[in-house]
Every structure is written in structure tokens, then in C-alpha cells.
Amino acid sequence: MLRYTINRILLMIPTLIGVAVLVFFMLRIVPGDIVEVKLRGDGGNITQEVVEQERKRLGLDRPLLIQFKDYMIGLAKLDLGISMWTERPVIEEIAIRLELSLEVAILATIIAILLAVPLGTAAALMRDTWVDYAVRIITIGGLSIPSFWFGMLIMLTLLSLFNWLPPIVFTPIYVDPVANLTQLIWPAMAVGYRYCAVTARMIRSSLLEIMSEDYIRTARAKGVYEKLVVSRHALRNAMLPAITVIGLEFAFLIGGLVVTEQVFNLNGIGQLFVQSVSRNDFMLIQGMVMMIAVFYVFVNLIVDLLYAVFDPRIRYG
Amino acid sequence: MDARTDQKTHAETAPVLLSVEDLHVQFETTRGIVRAVEGISYTVRRGETVAIVGESGCGKSVSSLAIMRLLPRKTARITRGRIMLDGRNLLDLSDEQMREVRGRDVSMIFQEPMTSLNPVLPIGLQIMEPLFIHLKMTPEQAKARAMELLELVGITDSARRLDQYPHQFSGGMRQRVMIAIGLACNPKLIIADEPTTALDVTIQAQILELMKNLSRELGIALVIITHNLGIVARYADRVNVMYAGNIIEQGSADDIFLSPAHPYAIGLMRSVPRLDEPRGTRLETIEGLPPDLLNPPSGCRFSPRCPHRIEICSQPIELRPAGEGHLSRCHRVDEVVAGKLTKPQVVVARLAQQELDHTNPIMAVENLKKFFNVTLARKNWISQEKAVVRAVNDVSFSIAKGETLGLVGESGCGKTTVGRVVLRLDDATEGKIKFEGLDITHSSSGAMREKRRRIQVIFQDPYSSLNPRMTCGEIIAEPLAVYKIVAEKKAREERVAELLQQVGLFPYMAERYPHELSGGQRQRVGIARALALEPTFIVCDEPVSALDVSIQGQIINLLEDLQQRLGLSFLFIAHDLAVVRHISNRVAVMYLGRIMELADRDELYANPAHPYTQALLDAAPIPDPKVERGRAPRALKGEIPSPLKPPSGCVFHTRCPFAIEVCKEEVPETRQFGPRHLVACHRAEEVVAHAATARN
Numbered sequence A: 001m002l003r004y005t006i007n008r009i010l011l012m013i014p015t016l017i018g019v020a021v022l023v024f025f026m027l028r029i030v031p032g033d034i035v036e037v038k039l040r041g042d043g044g045n046i047t048q049e050v051v052e053q054e055r056k057r058l059g060l061d062r063p064l065l066i067q068f069k070d071y072m073i074g075l076a077k078l079d080l081g082i083s084m085w086t087e088r089p090v091i092e093e094i095a096i097r098l099e100l101s102l103e104v105a106i107l108a109t110i111i112a113i114l115l116a117v118p119l120g121t122a123a124a125l126m127r128d129t130w131v132d133y134a135v136r137i138i139t140i141g142g143l144s145i146p147s148f149w150f151g152m153l154i155m156l157t158l159l160s161l162f163n164w165l166p167p168i169v170f171t172p173i174y175v176d177p178v179a180n181l182t183q184l185i186w187p188a189m190a191v192g193y194r195y196c197a198v199t200a201r202m203i204r205s206s207l208l209e210i211m212s213e214d215y216i217r218t219a220r221a222k223g224v225y226e227k228l229v230v231s232r233h234a235l236r237n238a239m240l241p242a243i244t245v246i247g248l249e250f251a252f253l254i255g256g257l258v259v260t261e262q263v264f265n266l267n268g269i270g271q272l273f274v275q276s277v278s279r280n281d282f283m284l285i286q287g288m289v290m291m292i293a294v295f296y297v298f299v300n301l302i303v304d305l306l307y308a309v310f311d312p313r314i315r316y317g
Numbered sequence B: 001m002d003a004r005t006d007q008k009t010h011a012e013t014a015p016v017l018l019s020v021e022d023l024h025v026q027f028e029t030t031r032g033i034v035r036a037v038e039g040i041s042y043t044v045r046r047g048e049t050v051a052i053v054g055e056s057g058c059g060k061s062v063s064s065l066a067i068m069r070l071l072p073r074k075t076a077r078i079t080r081g082r083i084m085l086d087g088r089n090l091l092d093l094s095d096e097q098m099r100e101v102r103g104r105d106v107s108m109i110f111q112e113p114m115t116s117l118n119p120v121l122p123i124g125l126q127i128m129e130p131l132f133i134h135l136k137m138t139p140e141q142a143k144a145r146a147m148e149l150l151e152l153v154g155i156t157d158s159a160r161r162l163d164q165y166p167h168q169f170s171g172g173m174r175q176r177v178m179i180a181i182g183l184a185c186n187p188k189l190i191i192a193d194e195p196t197t198a199l200d201v202t203i204q205a206q207i208l209e210l211m212k213n214l215s216r217e218l219g220i221a222l223v224i225i226t227h228n229l230g231i232v233a234r235y236a237d238r239v240n241v242m243y244a245g246n247i248i249e250q251g252s253a254d255d256i257f258l259s260p261a262h263p264y265a266i267g268l269m270r271s272v273p274r275l276d277e278p279r280g281t282r283l284e285t286i287e288g289l290p291p292d293l294l295n296p297p298s299g300c301r302f303s304p305r306c307p308h309r310i311e312i313c314s315q316p317i318e319l320r321p322a323g324e325g326h327l328s329r330c331h332r333v334d335e336v337v338a339g340k341l342t343k344p345q346v347v348v349a350r351l352a353q354q355e356l357d358h359t360n361p362i363m364a365v366e367n368l369k370k371f372f373n374v375t376l377a378r379k380n381w382i383s384q385e386k387a388v389v390r391a392v393n394d395v396s397f398s399i400a401k402g403e404t405l406g407l408v409g410e411s412g413c414g415k416t417t418v419g420r421v422v423l424r425l426d427d428a429t430e431g432k433i434k435f436e437g438l439d440i441t442h443s444s445s446g447a448m449r450e451k452r453r454r455i456q457v458i459f460q461d462p463y464s465s466l467n468p469r470m471t472c473g474e475i476i477a478e479p480l481a482v483y484k485i486v487a488e489k490k491a492r493e494e495r496v497a498e499l500l501q502q503v504g505l506f507p508y509m510a511e512r513y514p515h516e517l518s519g520g521q522r523q524r525v526g527i528a529r530a531l532a533l534e535p536t537f538i539v540c541d542e543p544v545s546a547l548d549v550s551i552q553g554q555i556i557n558l559l560e561d562l563q564q565r566l567g568l569s570f571l572f573i574a575h576d577l578a579v580v581r582h583i584s585n586r587v588a589v590m591y592l593g594r595i596m597e598l599a600d601r602d603e604l605y606a607n608p609a610h611p612y613t614q615a616l617l618d619a620a621p622i623p624d625p626k627v628e629r630g631r632a633p634r635a636l637k638g639e640i641p642s643p644l645k646p647p648s649g650c651v652f653h654t655r656c657p658f659a660i661e662v663c664k665e666e667v668p669e670t671r672q673f674g675p676r677h678l679v680a681c682h683r684a685e686e687v688v689a690h691a692a693t694a695r696n
Helices: A002-029 A034-040 A048-058 A064-076 A090-125 A130-144 A147-162 A177-211 A214-221 A226-255 A258-264 A269-278 A282-310 B003-013 B060-068 B095-101 B123-135 B139-152 B171-183 B201-218 B229-235 B253-258 B263-271 B333-337 B415-422 B445-452 B472-482 B489-502 B507-511 B519-531 B549-566 B577-583 B601-606 B611-619 B625-630 B661-665 B684-695
Strands: B016-029 B032-045 B049-053 B076-085 B106-109 B189-193 B221-226 B238-243 B246-252 B320-323 B326-328 B363-378 B384-399 B404-408 B430-435 B455-458 B537-541 B569-574 B586-591 B594-600 B671-674 B677-679
Touching (some): A002 A064, A034 A048, A090 A130, A090 A177, A090 A226, A090 A269, A147 A177, A177 A226, A226 A269, A226 A282, B016 B060, B032 B221, B032 B246, B049 B060, B049 B229, B060 B076, B060 B106, B060 B221, B106 B171, B123 B139, B123 B171, B139 B171, B189 B201, B201 B221, B201 B229, B201 B611, B221 B229, B229 B253, B238 B253, B238 B263, B246 B253, B246 B320, B253 B625, B320 B333, B363 B415, B384 B404, B384 B430, B384 B569, B384 B594, B404 B415, B404 B577, B415 B537, B445 B455, B455 B519, B472 B489, B472 B507, B472 B519, B519 B549, B569 B577, B577 B601, B586 B601, B594 B611, B611 B684
Parallel strands (some): B049 B238, B106 B189, B537 B569
Antiparallel strands (some): B016 B076, B238 B246, B246 B326, B363 B430, B586 B594, B671 B677
């Protein structure tokens, strides 16, 4: 198991190198660069000379391969370079937003799992009763309602019923947990709804399948309590496909909250992404793509390792 | 007096443990109400072994699940009857009371050991669960008991085994674990639903011996549900024969086998090919199909298929006495018992044993090898651990025109791979395949295409080998169109109708989809498809193993008739020795990729010269309690070794009772043992001599 884990971590290196190469060159194919946006973006009359000077200062005038070499060497040293716009280290720029985004993602995951497991289980066990229908309606809603719109509904409800809006300034959880949670629980709910719907449906369908397996009949024939039949014999097996869904959704949340962040006015990774793309801030975009790639690969690894924990048939040599 | 008769006298006087009285079970389906069980009654005494026999869909499993109250809640309903266990009606108990009965007083062993254990829980926990729940044992007590149980069912190294998971056990071992679970709380009754159907014949013998011995030693009553008459004859004290939701005959094993009193039981008995019977006779079959339980015939449910049907048979009928303790659900029971109704057994000289031309075989295989490379595990992130499975290792045989060569062996012995390589679905690793005198081992696909017309195949599973989206007519016509044999559509339809009739179906069935047909009918469609190209050679890969006994007989007869009429040659691959014996001219026995013995049929069954052949013959139960009582139960020890690491020397030496040093070192050569009798054993002479002394 340990060896497998190390192998998998080593295998990430070629994947990440591939991502780095792709994102570097794809960004350079796009016409225009940051200097144009920075100096002429507001329509100011800037001479070509100044532009060239600025390019030189940012190192954009050097041959592409040299730039690429520097970038790759930086990556190897875990140095993502300096943002071309704010001129602060990319890692720093990401770090201050990641805290927020990560917390929203984790909160959403917790909400989703806490709701999805009981909902999915109840629906499967009470198939074709009103419970099942209710769960199915709720989860279809989750799949079809966009998170940002649900977020706006939450805000409107809070405003009209309690005449209250969550705070706008981000307070880290270790400074003031209450202030932090009152701000972040709402976006977490907004995205957690969809997340919960996907997971609950997955649990429902896999549990339905598993409840008709032979070994469930065996457990009943042994006289096992029905509660134990579900929790020990069935749910453990049913969780396997759900873990995959949870993992993918979690990785998606890290980079994909663009609109929801806008709605709740959160300064998260999603907003940063949009900003840096519109500013052509190559260094920052590269850094963020790399960060998200690392997340995806790690979450996948954790999912695979969890599989091995839940399912002894999957043994990694 | 042997142990069996001891047991018997005990069983006859012992108090009644379970009595099922007038049980009715219905299923609600979208098409209507299926009356799966209609008014069955039987009793089980303490320590007794009772068999319930019948074909699929007769209600035997449903009635036993009803005892456990494990029928699907939504669709199944027990509409009438009582199930009395020790004076309590199980149908009156609350769910919680019933849960206490399950696993404590009654336990159940299921058919599929591969899927009946929870894959994500260690088997230790699965065995200990009932101990915790019913006996409130502490973890230490439960662990000690679980180890004891594993030893009891013949699993050594129990302490380590407790922490393992089901996938680390073979099928036979898993069934032992299931038995250990069943025994955990010392139940009064164990219901075994087809406990060995999914297992190989040598493992089946081990498991059945184990169950029988345990029930005898521990005084546990056993209800065995099976379709295998041989098992019934070997193990049951009393027998209930079911047909279409009714018990149609009830009595002691001797009653049922020696003087059956119901035409269905008689037909069933005759339609099974038997190991101990000379052949040359055609299998007698029960024509037709079991009735649809949505709308069963009034009166005797067997009457539409019964050769002795008269007017009164459409009247309702209950079980009637046919002797002491012997009941039959037949209006004409007295005539049956008096022997007035037995049809004379038709002795059809089969295929006037024409001289087979062995010098000019239609198919010859020489030193055939087929190896598969498999990846075992990733060593590190570049290299992988690889292994070679020698699925077929140095196999030679030939098949004369008009001959049937039977190829028998247990699962994993490579018999199906031989079939696939002969069909060129897989390419041989080494060796030669000659078809009609021409080497086709490496023929190009173009040249092979022409040959494929004359080499056809019939597959095992008629449920999955026909495309569900095509009508039977389209399935049969496809090869005709592909090979442009019958180009015109109209003519093709006529040819399809002709083929359907040839295999005993009606032309209108061309319009049907496979799911609308029964298993036997589907297998007939598969045969018609194979015949469409007018082949000369057909590989039959377990063509009857998925079918019920009475249907099996029909298909075997059909294959024999077709062979006679069309001069076909068959490679008949099967695991059932009796079926192979019935249909083959010569038989080859395979084990772990090698042919152990190859001889003319009668020679092989009368004078098996290889210990493995002997073991297979010993392990297969014969549907005759008298014969069975005379046979010493000899179950081959051990499991089939993994084909990844076959034993050195003779591959069979690890399980062979005759093995000596040389067997571990040298691979025995295939040598001539008698006229057209080949054997690969160092000690064949001693083996035959030993068998001869044992017989005398």
C-alpha cells in the first residue's frame, strides 16, 4: 500500500509536466499580452517605446524557449514566479484566496455528505414511497438549479425574512469562527445542494442494486438486525461509487466557483481566475492551472486509496 | 448395518421438526398473479435429510425461502398454509421473532458461493455475526468458536483465515465458509438451496460429504434443494418431487428411484443420461415445456405433457397413496404402481455404429499449446510482474468424420480454450490444427473465412449468446446473408423456416425475439444458426449445461439425430461425465491444460487408467440409491491448483492418491495403454490393477 502510494505520487510528475507545457504554450498562442491590457486597456495614449520598455521589464521580449526554460526551472523549485499585474509572488496571491475557496469546498462537501447519505439511503430503502419521491424531486432540483441562482435565492431569503446579509469581509476561521461561518456557510449551501443531489442519487441507485445482492440475503438469513444489514453490509458497498463522485465534485469546487463567488462577493480562486485571464496575467494563470491540476491529481489518488480501504478486493501490489 | 441405515431408522422414528402444511405462495407481476407454489405439504424429522427436486421454476426455491420468510416483500405473498417449526407457526411470528429464528434455529446455504458472502467484510466477522447476535458471545468466545467452525468444515490455518476476505478463497472454500456460518449457532435445520450446483464435480463431492457427515454428527436436519437426481440418490432419506408449484410425488429415496409412481418422475428419471448405463439407447424425454404459472392448466398440471393422459386428468387432483409413506399426485396412480402404464423403453440402435475412418480425420490437433500472458501486479512504476498461464499445454487429438469426441474436465482445465483455438477465435501459441487435411493453424483471415462455413459452434449459454435485439429469424439468416449463400430475401426466409423445423421449432418462431423463448428453444435457435451454413464440424461448448434435465435430454437427442442425418462431426465440450458418455464415441479427459486420458467411450468408463478419470467417475453421483449405497464415498482431496503455478511433473500429483516421487519430477508421457487408449500417467498399470481388486 505504501509502495503503491509512492508510485502514484511519482507518476504525478509526468502528468503535471504535461499540464505545465500545455498551459504555457496555449497561453502564448492567444494574441495580445499583459502589457497591452495594462497600459492601453483604458484607452490611454501610450507610445510604442513605453510598451516595449515594459515588455522588457517583465521579460516578455525574450525568446519563448528561454521563458519556458525559466518557468520550468521555477516550477522545479516550487517557485511559480511573480504576478505580472500585482507584481507579488503568485504563490502569495493564490494562498490568500485558497484559504477561502478551500473552506467553502470543504464545508460544501460536509453538507453534501451529511445530507446525501441519509437521503439516498432512505430513498433506496423506501423505494416507490412518498419518501423516495420527495428525495427524487429534491435531487432533480439540485441537478437542474444553477448554484448561483440558488445562492441568490438564499441571499434574498436572508434579506427579506431576517433583514440580514452575511458579512463581506473575510475573517479566517481561526480568528473568529462565528464570523467566518456566518459568511461562508451560505455559499457552501448554494454549491452543496447540487453536490448533495449528485451524491444522493448515486447512493440511492447503488444501494438499490446492492440490496438485491446475494450477500444481503445471506446476512438476513443469518438473523442480522435489519439496521445492521443496511449499515454494515449494504452501505459500505454502496459507498464505493459515491466516493468517486464526491472526489470529482470536490476537485471541481476548488476551481469552479466563479459565478457563485461573484454572487456572494467572495474573493476566492474563481474570481482571481477570471481577473487574471482578462488581464492576460500569464504567470498567475499558469500558477493557478498548476495548483488546480495538483488538486485534481491528489483527490484522485485519495479516492483510489479510499477504494482500497473500503474494498479489500482492490489490492495494490 | 452401515451408518446410513442406522441414520435411517433413527430418522423414521424421530419427532417431526418442520412441517409445511398446504403452503401457497403467489407473486404479483405486471402480467398478473403467478401461483409459484400451490398447496405443498411435507415434513422433516430431526436429523433427517430431505430432498426437494424439480426443474427451474417449479417452486422449490420459493417454498424454502418462504420457510425463512425471505421472499421479496413487495411482490411475494404467502396466501395460505402453515409452516410449523417445533410447534410454532413461523408465519405468525413478528418480524423480530422471525429474525431470531433465522440463523439460530434454521440456517440457509445458498447456491452461489461466489456472491453469497459480503466482499468487503472479513470472513471472520461474517462467521461471528450470528454468534454475537444470537448467542451474545464476547469477541474472544466468538473468535474461538469461529476458528473451531473453520476447522470443522475443513479449512486449516483458521486463525489467519479469519482475517481474510472472500476473494481470497476459491469457490469450494467459500461454500465451506457458508456452511460454517450455517452451523455457527448449532441450528436444528439447515436448508441448502442448490449448494453445489456452481461447483466442480470433485469439489461438489467434498462439500456434500461434509454436509452429510456434519448433519449426521451434529444431528441437524437437512433440506437439500436440487435439480440433480444423483445427489438426491446419494444423500437423501426422503424425497419430494415438485412440478409447476405442486409436489407431485413424495416418498423415501428408494420409493422414488426404484418404483416411481408419477409419470413425471418416471420421465425425469429416464431423461437423465446415466454413468452406469450402457448406451445405444436414445434418451427418453418429456416432450413440451412446463406450464406457465400465470395460467396453469386445470387438473393435473403435468397432463399436457403426460404420455398417459386420459379424460379424468383435467379434474383437480390431490396426493394419493402409492404405497406405504409414498404419495403421488396422479389420477392413474394405481395403474402406474401396477406397472401397467410404463412405456416400454425405446431402444433405438443409435447411428448403426458405422465404421469411423480414423486414418483420415476431419479435424486433427497436434501438440497444441495456448499460453496467455497475464499481468499479476505492478512491481514499480515501470516494470510489471508477468506470468504465463498455460491454458492448453501439448494437447493432441483427432476427430473422424461423423465422430463425436467428448472433452471433459473441471473449470479452468482449458477445455473451452481448446474449442476457441480450434475455431481460430484465438490463435495457437504452438502446434498444428488440421481441418479436412489442410493446416489451418496460421491461415489468413480470408482463407479462414471460407473454412468457417464448415466449422461452426454452439455456445453454452442460450440466454446471452443470442442478440436480444434481433429476431430468431434474423439471427439464423445472418450467416446466409453474410456468405451470400442465399441472396434473395424470400428464399432466405424459406431456408430459415426449414432450419427451424429441422431443430424442432415452428417456422412462425422466426418472428420471435430470443427473450420470448424458453432456454431449450433458444438453444435450438443456436443450433439452427450453426447449421445454416451446412457445416461438417461443430464445436459444442457445454451446449446443455444451462438447461433443465428434461430439456437437456431433448437437445442431446436433437444433436444425435442431426449428426446421423447430416454426417456431422462434433467436438463436445462438457463437464458432465454422464452427458459426455451418452453422446461421445471417444472421450478425452483434461486437467490443467493437459489431456490425462483419451479412449473409446466404453473403454474409458469401464477401464479408467488415469487416477483423475477414476476420481471424476467416483465423484459424480448416480441417480440410483442402491448403486450409490454400494459405492464408497471417495472425494478427491484438495483443490484444483492455480493454472498460474501448475505443479511440477505430473500436474495432477498434488491430488493424486497414487502419486510417488517420480510424479513430482517427470511429466508423464502420453502413451498407448490399449487399442486406441492413451493415458498420461506413470503408474497407469497399478491404477487399473488397484481398481480391479477394489471391485472384487
